[in-house]
Amino acid sequence: MGDEKFAGLSFEEAVRKYKNTVGAVCVMRLKNQTDADDCFQNTFLRLYKKSPDLQSEEHLKAWLIRVAINECNRFMRKNRRELFLDKNNDDTVYFPHEECDLSWALFELSEKYREVLYLHYCQDYKVNEIAKILKKSPNTIKSLLMRGREKLRVIYGGDIK
């Protein structure tokens, strides 16, 4: 492996540091371990091949999330039919129904709400940052967040603030 640096990190350091983030994005989008693994691989290999000029680790993290989402979208487009047929296979990711943890409810949401809520609540991104990553306007992100919370409330069946 070359001695390329990615925002000051070697490739291995970048993989070890951001594997959970990229893995979670892929799982959150695809809800399937095997598919998520494929997109995970593609995301980091794209980083390695392209060697984008990234100024800081924050940029690197945002770049990886953006590319992971794109890889998942590409994967879903290519395998739309198979995904529909194999909706409930062994690799599907489930989270236990807990009283306070809404991860399971998040997985019940449609993709567009799921990714915005995930970035906001799990990755602690602000509205403007999410807008930049997803290349959407901040107002769109705000309304997606609001509607996503509404839908979470419906799914959970109680008060969510």
Added chain:
Amino acid sequence: MKNFNFDNMKNFTVSDEWADRVLNTASTIQPSKKPNITVITTCLSLVFVCILGVIGFNFTKNTPKTLPMDVIEETQNETLSNLVEETEKPTTQNETVKESTEHQTVSASTVKPTQVEEITPTQITPQPTVTPTQPQTQPTPEPTEPVLPSEDETTEPTDNGTQNPSGSNGDCIVSFSPSFLVGSGKIYCRIKDDNFKSVGDTNLFSDQHLASFYSGFGSNYYYLYSPENAGLVLEPGTYNYYFYNEHGIPICQVVVEIN
């Protein structure tokens, strides 16, 4: 109020197998080499400078240089003295005359065109009664097509057979390929007699010296200068017609005999 969270999702972890697999795959792939920006910039700058140089060179080459009038006069006098010396030597009619691509021809209605001189490669049309001469300082162009001497003096030695002007005494038509020497199209003619004394207005660019556009067919432009129309009455004798463009650059010289 319950404190909701997404801790399960937040603490989602990926097994090290995934990372190891990525690292193994990456070790077999050659990372992309980023092009050195400095090298690219330098190369582009060099190319740009070369292009500018070529453009500048062509521009300089094609721009007519305006010479001061005294320099032109000196050049003319030198050329004319050469001409006088050479005209003393008799020449035969069999001399072939070479024509270059950047050529001009001379014709006169009642006069005999004897010599054409231009800055670009020259061409001389000898006539039976006139001795053609060629300046020694000018390079002889590569022969392309011999021009036979015209037997009929009123026939114009041009390839498209343009007619002579109405037979005013001393009228002269010059033709030349359009080139940068012609400029915007104003051609002036100054007449000097045997003693190289100017006839008419001393100002070269006066209307009196303005030659009129006679005809043009793309490859050749014909300009007519009529002394009679300019109000000049010429005595019989030999005259030198000097044609200039609007910048004062001599285009050609014609020796005209008026009987």
